[in-house]
Amino acid sequence: MNILIEGMSRQLGGMEAFIMSVYRGLDRESYRMDFIAYDDEIVFEDELKAGGSKVYHVTPRSKSVLQSRKELDTIFKQTQYDVFWTNKTTISNIEALKSAKKNQVPLRIVHSHSSENRGTKFTLFMHKKNRRQVANYANQLLACSKEAGVWMFGEKAKEAQIIINGVDIRKYTYTKEREEKMRKELGLGDEPVVGHVGRLSKEKNHSFLFRIFQEIQKKEPSAVLLLCGGGDEAQKKQLEEEAEALGIRDSVRFLGVRRDVPDVLQVMNVFVFPSLFEGYPISLIEAQAAGLPTFGSKEAVPKEMGLTKEMHFLSLEEGEKQWAEAVLKELHSEKCSETEVLLQSEVSLEKMLDTIQKILEKRGMKHGN
Structure with missing residues (x-):
């Protein structure tokens, strides 16, 4: 089965982690997966290409709508794809989805990974416009939570199937040996560690996290705050300045994008996640799998995360x-x-992959329109 996936970017976030767990988990002999990218390079691109996948670098719609459409049509004409699967936080841009229908891709999936707008006012305007017509082009709606379904599909949300983001639980199991090894690698002694894994972006609410940590340090002066996650340099600089202003900069470690998150979690004593809004944050499952006391905001974190x-x-x-x-x-x-x-829960990687395979295999039976 040939599958074309949209949703990978240059930054490693929850959506990219989900896509990679699917890519690594499905049988390559049965499922060939290629990717559409709008950045010059995407995370894990070397791994994807080494595994035999094509990565099509398409002109972003923001640069040229006509050129972007032309390149997308060429991709669908060159290869007969059985499935087009777009992973989105907003549907402000559905050009690839439209091209997939025009070129008669049998199964066209839209998968929602957020519950609120992460972009500009124009992004929100286009999202609401496209929400009214997305069901005309997609024939399978997926969402990581009920809230994400409502955000992406509006009245059609009841037709969306919820896919709980699965995690390879055993990779995160805590051991003292792993903690000691990672503390040494990160230059840590026995100081208590407050941890957070998330993109350096507005919705993660790092400013509030810093103020929490400032209060913690009043009673635990040796405490360290570890931040795993990428973001643009301007955002990082702003957060560094905020930490400096609060007097905690020397205790805050910006680790950037890490491919060894299961190991980094071993050194944390608690995990704090005060987001403004979310879809279904995988990092909270990972933190619980590592045995960490985990704190999330009621306003953003789905209660199913408990x-x-x-x-x-x-x-x-x-x-x-x-x-x-x-x-x-x-x-x-x-x-x-x-x-x-x-x-034993619905968040195991095995259960998620089994659900996804059942959806993919429906293409010939139900999704020929």
Whole structure:
């Protein structure tokens, strides 16, 4: 089966991690996966090409609508794809989806990975415009949560199938040996570590996270804040300046994009995630799999994320002091493995891949229109 996937970018985020888990998990003999990219280079591009995938670099719509359409049509004409699968945080741009229908791709999937606008006002305008017509071009709607389905599909959300983002749980199981090795690699001693994994972007609410950490340091001066995640240099510089202004810059480590997140999680004592909005953040599953007391915002994190007793929900309205007090209570608690609990849940990678395969195999039976 030939599958063309849209959704990879130059930055490693939750959506890209999801796509790669599918790519690595499906049988390459049965499923050939190629990719559309609008950046000059995307994360894991070398791995994708080494695995036999094509990566088509298409002119962004923002540069030339006509050129972008022409290149997309050429891709679909050159190769007979059975499936086009677009992964989105907004549907401000559905040119590839339109091209897929025009070129008679049997199964056309739109997969929502967010519950709110991450772009500009124009992005929101185009998203709302396209939301009214997306079902005319797609014949399979997917979403990572109910909220993400409503955001992407509006009245059609009830037709969207929820795909829980799966995680290879055993990769994150905590061991003392892994922690000691990683602490040494990161130049850490026995100081308590507050952790966060997420793109350096508005919705992750790093400013509030910094204020929480500032309160934590009043009682735990040696504490360190580890941040895993990429972002543009301007955003990073702004966050560094904020940390400097709060007097915590020397204790905040910007680790950037890491491909060894399962190991980095081993050194954390708590995981704090005060997002403004989310879809279904995989990093919270990973943190729970690593046995970390995990704190997420009630406003953004779906309640379905409460998979273990380690997941705690707090409102952003409670303020940084209340968050800090809650985190401090767990900062020195013993890590508790939740591997078996998670393996039996809907978030296991095996269950997700089984669900996806069933959807892909429906193409000839139901999706010929």
